[in-house]
Each structure stands twice: as structure tokens, then as C-alpha cells.
Amino acid sequence: MHDPPSTGRPKIAVTVGDPTGVGPEIVCRAVMRPQVFQHAMPLIVGDAMAMERAWNLLSSNAGRGPRPPWVQASERDPWGVPPGSVPLLSPVPLHLEDIPYGDPSEKAARSVIRNIEAAVSLALQRQVDAVVTGPIHKGRLHRSGFLFPGHTEFLKHLTGARTVVMMLAGPKLRVSLATIHCALRQVPELLTAEGLADTIRITGEALIRDFGLAAPRLAVCGLNPHAGEEGAFGREEIELIRPVVERFEKESFRVSGPHPADTLFWRAFHGEFDAVVALYHDQGLIPVKLVHFDRAVNVSLGLPIIRTSVDHGTAYDIAGTGKADASSLLEAIAVAALMARNRRAAEAG
Numbered sequence: 247m248h249d250p251p252s253t254g255r256p257k258i259a260v261t262v263g264d265p266t267g268v269g270p271e272i273v274c275r276a277v278m279r280p281q282v283f284q285h286a287m288p289l290i291v292g293d294a295m296a297m298e299r300a301w302n303l304l305s306s307n308a309g310r311g312p313r314p315p316w317v318q319a320s321e322r323d324p325w326g327v328p329p330g331s332v333p334l335l336s337p338v339p340l341h342l343e344d345i346p347y348g349d350p351s352e353k354a355a356r357s358v359i360r361n362i363e364a365a366v367s368l369a370l371q372r373q374v375d376a377v378v379t380g381p382i383h384k385g386r387l388h389r390s391g392f393l394f395p396g397h398t399e400f401l402k403h404l405t406g407a408r409t410v411v412m413m414l415a416g417p418k419l420r421v422s423l424a425t426i427h428c429a430l431r432q433v434p435e436l437l438t439a440e441g442l443a444d445t446i447r448i449t450g451e452a453l454i455r456d457f458g459l460a461a462p463r464l465a466v467c468g469l470n471p472h473a474g475e476e477g478a479f480g481r482e483e484i485e486l487i488r489p490v491v492e493r494f495e496k497e498s499f500r501v502s503g504p505h506p507a508d509t510l511f512w513r514a515f516h517g518e519f520d521a522v523v524a525l526y527h528d529q530g531l532i533p534v535k536l537v538h539f540d541r542a543v544n545v546s547l548g549l550p551i552i553r554t555s556v557d558h559g560t561a562y563d564i565a566g567t568g569k570a571d572a573s574s575l576l577e578a579i580a581v582a583a584l585m586a587r588n589r590r591a592a593e594a595g
């Protein structure tokens with residue numbers, strides 16, 4: 247057995263995601279960066295063939311240098327690789343015909359799911375300190391029988407967590423979502439007092455424990471235009487949101503709202519709040535991606551493990567062209583490492 251995860255640089259399992267999207271390319275770009283190894287020990291979980299193809303693409307564009315030192319590893323002893331190398335776990339080895347760009351075979355889709363399971367299992371066994379996920383194509387996975395809307399809900403299931411909150415965190419704007427992957431017309435019925443209260447509490451506690459803020463300020467969006475305009479444009483603000491916000495008067499984090507959503511993100515971006523609680527996916531993700539598409543990180547809060555992810559998708563339109571930007575993945579690794587260090591410090595008292 248090798249270094250326990252409680253010492254040294256955090257060990258981070260990085261899943262490649264869909265092998266026919268930009269995942270392998272951005273993972274390859276990330277492990278070509280020496281800075282990554284200053285704050286983390288990455289372990290790649292994904293198909294070896296897809297990783298070799300990504301390396302060939304990048305080296306043919308940029309001139310051949312040494313290939314990043316990934317070495318096939320086993321799930322039983324994932325860190326049992328030579329010093330200086332990066333373990334690569336490939337639970338379901340694929341052939342090239344399984345992974346034409348933008349079109350994963352049935353087997354490739356199954357491998358995506360299996361890779362996530364393997365990374366989560368390593369985190370639950372504390373063989374790694376955190377999991378960082380590459381992008382998956384939800385539609386293609388659903389076609390292959392995947393029952394979950396996305397990683398977030400799958401990770402809740404795999405870890406047995408009671409609830410999970412999706413946060414998108416960028417340098418100047420953090421947003422948590424009270425509802426995640428659902429049709430817009432379902433939002434009002436899925437928005438419950440208990441669900442909203444969980445989102446607020448989990449976000450406030452994570453800002454303190456994982457992000458190191460002393461007294462975070464949270465602001466909750468209204469659902470309707472102008473936060474309902476005193477009931478003229480809807481009553482959710484009066485009947486649901488305000489009573490939940492009032493429950494948080496005596497916490498170590500401050501909560502205000504409901505605020506009109508059209509101006510709230512601008513106020514948060516300029517420093518008035520540490521996080522915004524948005525009520526549905528696009529209300530929160532449009533502003534974050536508008537200002538931070540290259541830097542934002544998707545963080546799953548409320549799980550017994552640390553999980554971060556890129557904010558972007560599989561980008562099939564540019565897969566195989568060598569144009570993918572790895573900035574969001576690099577941030578996701580850096581944020582996971584920071585969270586792991588903060589949790590260690592909290593555990594050590």
C-alpha cells in the first residue's frame with residue numbers, strides 16, 4: 247500500500263467522461279501541466295485508447311514531446327505504479343471502433359458509467375481524497391439505459407447521501423441550485439420549503455468548511471419577475487421563499503432574500519454576496535457561464551465525498567480538433583485539492 251490519502255498532496259481521481267467528446271483531450275492537457283502536480287496527485291479513470299488518441303492529436307498539433315507518464319494501474323492497488331508516473335485505470339478497455347468522435351458505442355457508454363463508479367468507490371475507500379469528473383453526454387447515456395439525469399444524482403445514489411446540491415463556483419460568482427435537472431414547468435412543484443432550506447444550509451456550511459469563509463453571505467433569488475412584485479406576479483416569494491429565509495436568522499452564515507433575480511447576480515458578482523441560491527438550472531447557470539465559462543467549476547455539495555467537475559459539456563462540435571480548452575478542468579482539480587486540504591485541516595481540529 248502507498249501513501250495514505252491523509253498526507254501530502256491530495257490524491258484526485260479524474261474521470262475522462264465521454265471518450266468521444268473533449269474529455270480525453272482536456273485530461274491529457276491537464277496532466278501535461280507541471281503545476282497540477284504541485285497541488286495534486288492525479289489518477290486518471292478512463293479508456294487507454296482514448297487517452298492515446300488524445301495524446302496523438304495534441305502532439306501532432308504541437309510537435310512531439312514526451313508523452314505524459316500515465317501507466318496502467320489496477321483497481322486493487324491503484325497507486326502501485328512507479329514513482330513519477332500517473333496511474334491510469336481503465337475498468338472497461340475499448341477499441342477504436344467504440345469511440346468515433348461524437349458517437350459512443352453501447353460499450354463505450356457503459357464504460358463511462360463504470361468509470362464513475364470506480365472513481366467513487368476509490369473515494370469511499372479513501373484511496374483518493376476527491377473525484378473530478380470529465381463531461382458526459384446525458385442523452386447518449388440515457389439511450390444506453392442510464393437512469394439518472396446526470397452525475398450529481400448518480401453520485402447521490404452511489405454514496406447513499408440524503409441530499410445533494412449543485413454549486414457552480416467561479417472566481418467572482420458562486421451559485422447553488424434549489425432544483426437541478428428538470429423541466430421548467432416542474433420547477434414550482436419541485437420547489438419545496440424543505441428542499442430550499444437544505445440547499446441554503448448545505449451551501450452555507452460548505453462555504454465555511456470547504457471554501458474557508460468565516461461568515462458567508464447568501465442571497466436567495468425570487469422565482470417570479472421582480473421577486474413577485476408584492477404578489478402581483480406570483481405568490482411563491484411570500485408563501486414559500488421568505489418564510490424559509492427567515493428560518494436562518496441565527497446561523498453562522500447570513501441569508502437574505504428573496505431578491506429580484508435580474509439584478510442579484512450583478513450584485514453578487516461585485517462582491518455583495520458570497521453565493522447566490524438560484525431556484526432552477528438556467529436561472530443560476532446562465533449568469534455563471536456568461537462571466538466564467540472558462541473558469542467555473544461544478545461542485546457537488548452534501549455528499550460524503552468531494553466531487554468537482556468541469557462546467558462545460560462534451561463539446562462534440564470540436565472533439566478531435568485539438569481546440570478544447572482545459573481551464574475549467576484545471577480549476578476543478580485545484581478546487582478539489584483546496585477542499586481536500588480544508589477538510590483535512592478541519593478533521594485535524
Ligand SMILES: NC(=O)C1=CN([C@@H]2O[C@H](COP(=O)(O)OP(=O)(O)OC[C@H]3O[C@@H](n4cnc5c(N)ncnc54)[C@H](O)[C@@H]3O)[C@@H](O)[C@H]2O)C=CC1
Nearest residue numbers: 380381382383384385555556557558559560561564570571
Ligand atoms: N459536467 C458535465 O458532465 C456536463 C455535461 N453536459 C452535457 O454535454 C452535452 C453537450 O452540451 P452542450 O449544451 O452542447 O454544451 P457544451 O458545453 O458541450 O458546448 C457548448 C459550447 O461550448 C464549447 N465548449 C465546451 N467545452 C469547451 C472547451 N473545453 N473548450 C472550448 N470550447 C468548449 C462547445 O464547442 C460549444 O460551442 C449535453 O449532453 C449535456 O448534458 C453539459 C454540461 C456539463
Ligand SMILES: NCC(=O)COP(=O)(O)O
Nearest residue numbers: 396397398399531544555
Ligand atoms: N449544467 C450542469 C450539468 O448538467 C452537469 O451535471 P452533472 O453531470 O454534474 O450532474
